[in-house]
Amino acid sequence: MSMTAAPAPPISAAGLAKSPPIDLPMRHFVSAAVAFWIFAAALAGGTGRFFGFDFQAKWVLGLVHIMTLGWITMTMFGAIIQLSAVLWETPVAWPGAVRGAWWAFTLGLIGFVAELWSGGSRYWIPAALLFGAVVVYLACFVRTMAAAPRLDWTARHLAVSVSCLAAVVTLGFLMAWDRDRGVLFRDTTGALIAHVHLALVGWVTLTVVGVSYRLVSMFALSHIESKTPGRLALALACAGLGGLALDGLFFGRRLMPLWAGLLAGAYLSYAWQMRAIFSARHRRIDPALAYTLLALVGGALWTVLGVLLACGMLPEESHVFAAYIYACLIGWATPFILGQIHKIVPFLVWLHIFGRRPWSAEKPPPKMTDLASERLAWAEFFAVAPAVLLGVAGFLAESRLVLEAGSLFLLAGATLYVSNTAFTLSFLVREGGWTGTSSRS
Amino acid sequence: MDRDKLAVLTALRAVVDPEVGLDIVNMGLLYGLELTPARITARLTLTSRGCPLGETILGMAQDALEGVAGEREVRLVLSWDPPWSPRMLSEAGRRYLDGY
Numbered sequence: 206m207s208m209t210a211a212p213a214p215p216i217s218a219a220g221l222a223k224s225p226p227i228d229l230p231m232r233h234f235v236s237a238a239v240a241f242w243i244f245a246a247a248l249a250g251g252t253g254r255f256f257g258f259d260f261q262a263k264w265v266l267g268l269v270h271i272m273t274l275g276w277i278t279m280t281m282f283g284a285i286i287q288l289s290a291v292l293w294e295t296p297v298a299w300p301g302a303v304r305g306a307w308w309a310f311t312l313g314l315i316g317f318v319a320e321l322w323s324g325g326s327r328y329w330i331p332a333a334l335l336f337g338a339v340v341v342y343l344a345c346f347v348r349t350m351a352a353a354p355r356l357d358w359t360a361r362h363l364a365v366s367v368s369c370l371a372a373v374v375t376l377g378f379l380m381a382w383d384r385d386r387g388v389l390f391r392d393t394t395g396a397l398i399a400h401v402h403l404a405l406v407g408w409v410t411l412t413v414v415g416v417s418y419r420l421v422s423m424f425a426l427s428h429i430e431s432k433t434p435g436r437l438a439l440a441l442a443c444a445g446l447g448g449l450a451l452d453g454l455f456f457g458r459r460l461m462p463l464w465a466g467l468l469a470g471a472y473l474s475y476a477w478q479m480r481a482i483f484s485a486r487h488r489r490i491d492p493a494l495a496y497t498l499l500a501l502v503g504g505a506l507w508t509v510l511g512v513l514l515a516c517g518m519l520p521e522e523s524h525v526f527a528a529y530i531y532a533c534l535i536g537w538a539t540p541f542i543l544g545q546i547h548k549i550v551p552f553l554v555w556l557h558i559f560g561r562r563p564w565s566a567e568k569p570p571p572k573m574t575d576l577a578s579e580r581l582a583w584a585e586f587f588a589v590a591p592a593v594l595l596g597v598a599g600f601l602a603e604s605r606l607v608l609e610a611g612s613l614f615l616l617a618g619a620t621l622y623v624s625n626t627a628f629t630l631s632f633l634v635r636e637g638g639w640t641g642t643s644s645r646s
Numbered sequence: 647m648d649r650d651k652l653a654v655l656t657a658l659r660a661v662v663d664p665e666v667g668l669d670i671v672n673m674g675l676l677y678g679l680e681l682t683p684a685r686i687t688a689r690l691t692l693t694s695r696g697c698p699l700g701e702t703i704l705g706m707a708q709d710a711l712e713g714v715a716g717e718r719e720v721r722l723v724l725s726w727d728p729p730w731s732p733r734m735l736s737e738a739g740r741r742y743l744d745g746y
């Protein structure tokens with residue numbers, strides 16, 4: 206450390222990243238936690254609806270979108286809004302529009318699921334509301350990115366992933382309109398495969414991957430020496446996904462093993478990059494990092510199932526597709542999200558309450574870990590981990606009993622997660638308030 | 647090290663990064679310190695340019711320095727050169743994090 210400092214202008218807070226008003230990301234995290242719990246409870250109560258004669262396609266479709274839109278996409282929107290200052294060095298554009306989009310998205314999702322669960326066929330109407338809401342979110346993100354002084358590695362992943370989201374919701378809306386009409390898509394399975402993969406690989410996975418390079422190395426205090434495996438992963442994922450979507454939509458799914466091979470290569474390169482991050486870490490494994498490791502295992506499971514399906518080594522049956530989608534949603538995306546969110550929510554609350562208070566040596570602020578229960582987080586982790594394996598095994602073996610066991614573990618995990626989030630939020634209620642910025646001024 | 651500098655460093659050591667749980671000196675965020683009869687100048691960095699805790703950590707450092715500055719002016723200079731990396735953790739900081 207040098208003990209002399211050349212004269213330089215004093216700092217101004219204006220040059221530093223400003224967090225958005227707390228209600229902006231937090232409303233997403235709270236509604237996402239509610240959706241996660243509803244998903245887990247509905248899964249636990251409805252395992253019979255997945256198999257044999259009792260299979261209920263509309264009910265399953267509603268359940269899948271509570272998970273994908275209500276939990277995963279909602280959390281990812283909240284995280285992008287909160288992280289925009291970190292990722293793009295600029296606050297998210299048009300916060301008022303984001304609030305409006307959150308309402309439209311929430312109401313659209315409720316309407317979509319309600320219509321599906323009541324057996325109706327006009328779910329394309331709430332789907333249009335969902336579509337409109339996502340367009341507003343995307344406009345805000347694109348505007349924010351355009352104002353960023355530079356687009357780093359993570360931001361480049363996000364640029365691709367939000368483009369995929371635009372394709373996903375367009376396709377989703379068209380499929381919802383066409384489902385009972387059958388005029389738009391000649392090969393509906395091909396269109397479904399395109400929608401599912403643009404969603405799960407393009408939107409969910411590329412966001413997770415991009416954010417993981419930034420957040421996991423930040424939380425693990427790790428320094429990335431070489432980004433080559435990550436760059437390769439992005440190139441392979443774009444090639445595999447682009448080929449798969451076009452092949453599914455327009456060319457009769459002729460080269461599926463090739464696209465699956467490229468995507469598997471992308472996952473291996475990503476795992477290699479994460480290995481480097483984990484081996485250079487300076488912090489012990491806490492629940493957040495343990496969840497990230499679990500996500501890497503779930504992601505590997507998902508990849509293996511995908512390759513086996515694409516190569517015809519697993520039958521193209523609905524219970525196998527269910528295992529494949531479950532491995533992605535519960536095995537890969539959910540543990541990753543839980544890991545990061547266990548850091549982000551206490552962080553937001555801490556910043557909002559203590560970031561504004563004058564500091565004093567006599568009464569220093571608490572650490573962020575004091576705003577959440579690590580024991581609850583570990584208990585939650587040990588509930589979610591078996592839920593991943595039992596769920597995939599239950600679907601593959603078409604065993605209602607095993608799936609039920611997995612879904613009860615998941616419900617326990619979701620309940621613990623909601624409790625821990627409520628514990629953290631209780632500090633806001635006790636100490637702070639809900640609205641306003643978190644900046645010191 | 648003279649007593650004045652020691653007092654200033656001790657004050658900065660009380661400023662803890664609330665996420666990592668480590669003080670800013672052992673985190674390696676302090677790049678330089680200059681004390682004159684009229685002024686205390688601290689050259690600090692943050693773990694990343696967009697660090698969401700940046701304003702808060704600098705505010706805490708300012709409050710801590712004002713507590714020991716007496717009549718002197720406190721000046722914080724934010725420096726990005728070199729960019730912070732975990733290699734800048736002190737030996738004590740590394741040991742703390744290994745055990746944590």
Ligand code: HEM
Nearest residue numbers: 265266269273332335336374377378380381397401404405
């Ligand atoms: C406006 C938003 C969306 C709408 C309107 C929508 C609509 C639909 C429709 C109609 C289907 C069924 C297609 C068929 O069976 O022919 C479907 C399937 C699916 N969607 Fe979406 N979707 C949307 C967004 C998303 C997102 C963001 C994700 C993931 C992050 C996603 C994941 C899935 C999955 C996994 C399936 C397969 C479900 C199954 O096989 O039961 N969707 N979607």
